[in-house]
Amino acid sequence: MADGNSIQGDSKAVARWIWRGYMRHHLPITFAALLLMALEGSMMGALSYMVGPMFDELFEAKNRAALPWIGGAFFGIFAIRAFAAFGHKVIMARVGERMMAALQHDIVKHMLTLDMAWFHVTPPGNLIERVRGDTTVLSNLWNTLLAIGARDTIATISLFVVAMRADWVWTLIAIAGFPLLVVPVARLHRLVRAKARQVRAAAADISTQLDEIFHGVSTIRLNRIENRETDRLRHVISGYTEASVKATARRAAIPALTDLVAGLGFLGVVTYGGLQIMDGTKSVGEFMSFFTAIAMLIEPLRRIGNVLGVWQTALASLERLHDVFDMQPTITSPARPATLSVPARQADIVLDDVHLSYGDTAILNGLSFTARAGQMTALVGPSGAGKTTVFNLLARLVEPQSGRITLGGTDINQLALTDLRDQFSFVSQEAMLFDETLRDNILLGRTDISDDRLQEVLEAAHIADFLSGLEAGLDSRAGPRGSKLSGGQRQRVAIARALLRDSPILLLDEATSALDAKSERVVQEALERLSKGRTTLVIAHRLATVRDADNIVVMDRGRVAEQGSHSDLLARGGIYAGLYQLQFSNQD
Ligand SMILES: Nc1ncnc2c1ncn2[C@@H]1O[C@H](COP(=O)(O)OP(=O)(O)OP(=O)(O)O)[C@@H](O)[C@H]1O
Ligand SMILES: [Mg+2]
Known part of the structure; x- marks a missing residue:
């Protein structure tokens, strides 16, 4: 039961969030739509009411004089309904779409503040499905709730009044069974929500898979894994299909139950009322008016009965969105950001005993080095050594578990993120x-x-x-x-x-690796010109491109193995010298 409580608590928070953030301020325009809906709803009562005089005046009494006003009244009812329904649909579409657009905008904006770590574990399909799929429930929800709240409620009341006026005993017989529905319908609603959540998760899986397929078309072709990919897709689609059919079945069970109970009501009324008409205690017109009202009552009543079902289904999506909004970035600007104590161009970049791991895998193990202001520092080392990670650390795309990174003596944590990132060209x-x-x-x-x-x-x-x-x-x-x-x-x-x-600091990660030798040389020259007077960090596998660097930092197993100028390192005869010899002998 504890679980049930927490879910209920959640749904209240979600309702409050949606209401305050997206629905409340649309109330004024919505009021016009509500009036139109109420007008449409009341026309239902008018329609069923008019069936009475139609039968009694026209068919029974054969009163020709009544023909124009009864006919005119029917036309008038439909004309008003047409105008009212058109008006509120347009207004509601506008409001609903705007609400959804606002939510989509907000969620993407919020997502862009979240930590990279989250993006590494959340597939893009899942994100797209939240933005595109889950947000659509908002306009649905709003439209349904209002339609039910205004049109269906007014229709129900007006039809009920017509029915009661015709004969209150008949009315009570017709609706006697409805209280029986309360318990089974409440149970079904809980089941609907659980399934709806599965459907949303499955939809996200499909989008993720599609994203991979369409981004990987050439890989798929070249490895000839078309069938493998379509099989994988079929698998996730079938998961979706199954959940979706089950969710629909559970939702559909609710109106089906309503119908069964309504059927019983009709059985009772036709038997009892039929006998009264045969006895001559009631007129056909009265019965027809009553019968029309009750028959028309079923639909709005069914929708009102389903309001919780709509809410439960929407909740499955809204919770997924609320979860995202609940998430806060851990990498943020400090409350009172510092400013650099020296101009950025004169700021040394210092990494001091930096440790970083992804999960249990240690990537950086006490990395310490200094990139002097205005100089070129090269980072070299085997693939996976953590070179790109160092750049990500500098821009605070990731955060180390321990250690300090300073820029001109100021810890980069003390700077506003925007300020920090403005210092780099990457x-x-x-x-x-x-x-x-x-x-x-x-x-x-x-x-x-x-x-x-x-x-x-x-x-x-x-x-x-x-x-x-x-x-x-x-x-x-x-x-x-x-x-x-x-x-x-x-x-x-x-x-x-x-x-x-x-920017004052240049971070070049294999910046020219994709260029042919000739373009590489010219682009390299351009970059060298750019790097004059700027602090530059260069990552390169091709050691020839970093030969002129002021300092070369050789990374190995998450720390600095050796550092110095090209000639220092060659003279040292360590890792760098070995690598250089290898590349040198391979090249010519
Ligand atoms: N988001 C991540 N989650 C888990 N591990 C990661 C993540 N990003 C990088 N790694 C791991 O961190 C290590 C260092 O990655 P990094 O990209 O810094 O290497 P690199 O030195 O730039 O290599 P290369 O020369 O191939 O570009 C790799 O072993 C990689 O598997
Ligand atoms: Mg890299």
């Missing part, structure tokens, strides 16, 4: 491009760059070289993740971004 191992034009990919939203400056950068990064080969030059789209460009071209875009950023 050319990463994998250049990430967006599906926008090349120009947008380079400018990244900056509007302060003159055409001349842009042209300069294009030349320096050797983008100008391949622009002429693209159909729309700088305005060609890069394709999803930059797929229309080659690896070397993407790398040059990343370099151009770094040139434009013009």
Whole structure:
């Protein structure tokens, strides 16, 4: 039962959050929609009411004079319904879509503040499904709740009044069975919610899988694993299908039960009322009016009965969203950020006894080194040694378990994150491009760059070289993740971004590794020009590219194995010398 309580507590918090954050401020416009819904609902009562005079005046009394007003009244009822329904649907769609858009915007914004560690364990499909799938319940929920709250409630009341006026005994017979539904329906609701949650999780699995498939098309083809992939997909889809059918079955059981009970009511009323009409104590018109009202009552009543089912289903999604909002980043700016005590260009970067592990795997084991201001420091070492990790640490994309990292003597934890990250231009191992034009990919939203400056950068990064080969030059789209460009071209875009950023500290992670020898040399020159007077950290596997570095830090098993200038290290005859000899003898 403790579990049940905690779930209930959660659902209250979720309801409060949704109401305050997204629903409440739409109330004024919604009020107009509510009036229209109430109008639509009351027309149901009017309709069933008019069945009485239709039978009694027209069919029984054959009163010709009544024909125009009864006919006109029917038309009027439908005309009002048409106008009211159209109006509230448009208003509600507007409100619902806006609510959803606001939620989508907020959740993505929040996700972007969360720790990288979370993104490493949460597949993109899962994230996309939360943003795209789970948020849609909000507009559904809102529309359903209001439709039920206004239209169905008014319809139920007005139909009930018509039925009671016709004959209250008949009415009581018709609805006598409904209280029996309370317990089984409440049970079903709990089951619906559990299944709905499974459905959402399964939907996320499908999106994750699709994301992998479509990003891996060429890998799939080249390894000829089309069948393996479609089998894997079929497996997750079938999980979804099963959960979805079960959830629907549980939801559908609720109106089915309502129908059964309604059927019993009808049985009773037809028997009892039928006898009264045969005896002549009641008119056909009265019975028909009553019968129409009760028949029309079933639908809104069924929807009202399902309101909790709708809420339970929505809750499954809303909880998934609430969980995300509940999550707080651990890597944050301090409450009172410090400012650098020296200009960033004169700030040494010092790592002091830094330890970092992913889970149980230690990656950095007391790493200590200094990258002197204005100098070029190279990080070399075997693949997986933790070189890229060092860059991520500097920008605080990850946090060490222990140790200190300082910039000009100030602990980087003391700086505002934005301030810290502004100090770096980062050319990463994998250049990430967006599906926008090349120009947008380079400018990244900056509007302060003159055409001349842009042209300069294009030349320096050797983008100008391949622009002429693209159909729309700088305005060609890069394709999803930059797929229309080659690896070397993407790398040059990343370099151009770094040139434009013009930050005091340059972090180059295999920045020229994807370039051919000739482009590498020219781009290298451009980077060297850029690095003049800036603190530069370079990661390179090809040792020839870091020969001129002021200090070369050789990393091995998470710590510094040796460091010094190229000639120092060669003279030392250690790891670096060995590696260098190996590459040197391989090259020529
Ligand atoms: N998010 C992560 N979760 C778990 N382990 C990780 C994660 N990121 C990196 N690692 C591990 O950390 C180690 C260091 O990774 P890093 O990317 O820093 O290596 P690297 O020195 O840059 O290697 P390379 O030269 O191949 O680029 C690797 O063994 C890698 O498996
Ligand atoms: Mg790396």
